[in-house]
Amino acid sequence: DAGITQSPRHKVTETGTPVTLRCHQTENHRYMYWYRQDPGHGLRLIHYSYGVKDTDKGEVSDGYSVSRSKTEDFLLTLESATSSQTSVYFCAISEVYKNTEAFFGQGTRLTVV
Amino acid sequence: DQQVKQNSPSLSVQEGRISILNCDYTNSMFDYFLWYKKYPAEGPTFLISISSIKDKNEDGRFTVFLNKSAKHLSLHIVPSQPGDSAVYFCAARGFIIQGAQKLVFGQGTRLTINP
Numbered sequence: 001d002a003g004i005t006q007s008p009r010h011k012v013t014e015t016g017t018p019v020t021l022r023c024h025q026t027e028n029h030r031y032m033y034w035y036r037q038d039p040g041h042g043l044r045l046i047h048y049s050y051g052v053k054d055t056d057k058g059e060v061s062d063g064y065s066v067s068r069s070k071t072e073d074f075l076l077t078l079e080s081a082t083s084s085q086t087s088v089y090f091c092a093i094s095e096v097y098k099n100t101e102a103f104f105g106q107g108t109r110l111t112v113v
Numbered sequence: 114d115q116q117v118k119q120n121s122p123s124l125s126v127q128e129g130r131i132s133i134l135n136c137d138y139t140n141s142m143f144d145y146f147l148w149y150k151k152y153p154a155e156g157p158t159f160l161i162s163i164s165s166i167k168d169k170n171e172d173g174r175f176t177v178f179l180n181k182s183a184k185h186l187s188l189h190i191v192p193s194q195p196g197d198s199a200v201y202f203c204a205a206r207g208f209i210i211q212g213a214q215k216l217v218f219g220q221g222t223r224l225t226i227n228p
Contacts, residue, residue, distance in 0.1 A: 045216070054211075105156050
């Protein structure tokens with residue numbers, strides 16, 4: 001199994017509060033991603049990183065920000081959580097080589113009440 | 114605009130028989146297609162992939178077929194085993210900035226293998 005750890009695994013928070021999810025990898029992979037999984041939508045890309053301090057938006061980035069200060073850590077922040085951000089969040093990593101797949105963490109289940 | 118679609122939310126198959134999961138896509142620029150398997154409370158795990166220049170890839174009990182003209186791919190599992198019961202996601206890969214991979218996922222198909 002790829003060395004990806006997401007924390008926390010579960011979180012309940014109130015509407016309007018900030019939340020930060022952490023992804024930590026031990027594989028030294030260059031690329032890191034945050035996806036969210038919702039019924040009827042599969043997984044959708046929120047943000048991704050192509051190096052330390054290099055990040056960009058995915059298809060559902062509104063309301064989210066990210067930071068990557070070290071190769072191994074990729075943080076996802078909900079500045080002011082809303083009920084529509086209740087979801088399961090997955091971090092993924094991939095390497096430079098073109099034909100390798102992305103590996104996923106175990107997910108964080110976030111509930112915004 | 115759903116670029117990758119799995120039109121069957123669920124599929125039930127008897128143990129030992131063949132399971133066929135289907136996926137359709139709309140964007141001709143995708144260069145790789147992947148299947149991921151997901152158990153409850155776990156992350157998706159990679160199962161098998163196929164390049165857009167091939168029409169078949171086989172790995173043990175799993176075979177993926179790609180029909181580019183129809184923009185359709187399928188995953189065949191034979192023989193099906195109880196441990197195959199999971200949600201299967203089809204994903205199409207495109208490249209974005211500096212080699213990062215953008216995966217576009219289908220909605221998933223829940224496969225249940227009955228003893």
